[in-house]
Amino acid sequence: xxxxxxxxxxxxxxxxxxxMACQAxxxxxxDSEALHDLRTTVRRLRxxxxxxxxxxxxxxLENAAKAIGDMTTPLRDREVLAEQLFQRDMGAAxxxxxxxxGEVFASVAxxxxxxxxxxxxxxxxxxxxxxxxxxxxxxLGKRIEKRLDKQxxxxxEAVHEPDHDRHRLRLLIKRARYGAEAYPxxxxxxxxMRSELxxxxxxxxxxxxxxxWLTQAEKQADLAPLVAQWQEQRQEAERKADKTVARLxxxxxxx
Numbered sequence: 001x002x003x004x005x006x007x008x009x010x011x012x013x014x015x016x017x018x019x020m021a022c023q024a025x026x027x028x029x030x031d032s033e034a035l036h037d038l039r040t041t042v043r044r045l046r047x048x049x050x051x052x053x054x055x056x057x058x059x060x061l062e063n064a065a066k067a068i069g070d071m072t073t074p075l076r077d078r079e080v081l082a083e084q085l086f087q088r089d090m091g092a093a094x095x096x097x098x099x100x101x102g103e104v105f106a107s108v109a110x111x112x113x114x115x116x117x118x119x120x121x122x123x124x125x126x127x128x129x130x131x132x133x134x135x136x137x138x139x140l141g142k143r144i145e146k147r148l149d150k151q152x153x154x155x156x157e158a159v160h161e162p163d164h165d166r167h168r169l170r171l172l173i174k175r176a177r178y179g180a181e182a183y184p185x186x187x188x189x190x191x192x193m194r195s196e197l198x199x200x201x202x203x204x205x206x207x208x209x210x211x212x213w214l215t216q217a218e219k220q221a222d223l224a225p226l227v228a229q230w231q232e233q234r235q236e237a238e239r240k241a242d243k244t245v246a247r248l249x250x251x252x253x254x255x
Contacts, residue, residue: 004140005132008048009125011182015045016121023118027109029102035076038108042068045121047178051147055137057120057127064117071113075104080209081216093222145186151176152252159249166241167211170204173248177201196248203244207237 018041025034046065052058078097085094108114131137155176158169177197180187189197214230217223 002132002140004144005128007183007185008052008140009128011048012045012121012124012128015041015048016118019045019118019121023109023114026105029105032079034105035072035079035108039069039072039076042117043174044178044182047175048182050151050175050179051144051183053147055127055131057124061117061120061124064113064120067113068117071111072108075108077212081213084209084213088226090222090226096222141186144183148176148179148183148187151179156249156252159245166204166238167208169245170201170208173197173200173204173245193251196244196251200241200244200248203237203241207234207241210234210237 019038022034022038022041025031026038042065046062046069049058049062049065053062082094082097085091085097132140137143151172155169155172158164158172177194180189180194180197210230210233213223214227214234217227217230
């Protein structure tokens with residue numbers, strides 16, 4: 001196999017091992033980071049696959065990975081809110097949101113979505129080898145490089161849109177960061193750019209968390225005492241995120 005096909009297969013196998021480890025941790029409820037690690041691993045898989053769209057088997061695997069993300073998003077949101085409540089000395093409210101966590105984790109580990117993802121992932125390297133043997137993609141590296149460049153352009157376009165959507169921008173930055181990590185030799189970014197990507201993702205993530213909590217507070221009465229603080233923090237988080245994104249934009253222009 002070519003070096004780039006070798007790279008993709010090696011990444012897929014590594015992510016498969018990590019997913020199986022996350023599944024085992026969830027099944028046994030061994031630690032509090034299992035769900036987060038599962039979601040991060042799935043996100044890395046989707047970032048690896050995004051530049052490969054259009055190749056046989058990719059859409060099927062992407063859909064299986066997306067199903068895990070969709071299933072676990074509300075569970076992770078609940079975890080993050082509980083962490084915030086513990087920090088605010090609202091332990092009882094936090095515990096209510098974590099009630100039955102072990103059973104929930106076990107259900108994720110044994111879910112049809114999890115087994116489908118692992119099954120499709122197990123077959124995927126075979127699709128890649130068939131693609132190379134049949135020479136369906138003459139230069140996989142160039143294909144990936146072009147699509148990674150498009151991700152940077154989308155970030156720039158999103159920032160310059162009037163009243164740009166910070167939530168969409170957060171997702172674009174996340175994709176660009178994980179895409180660069182999936183294909184380090186093709187992304188051509190240094191340590192400084194990687195740091196700016198992480199900072200922008202973190203700051204926009206904090207803003208998004210506050211927005212989520214305020215939305216939940218509209219329906220959950222025990223969150224009412226925190227609304228005023230969260231509103232103030234959201235405004236500050238918005239300002240900070242905008243400054244961080246502006247710095248990132250300069251780094252992108254200098255690429």
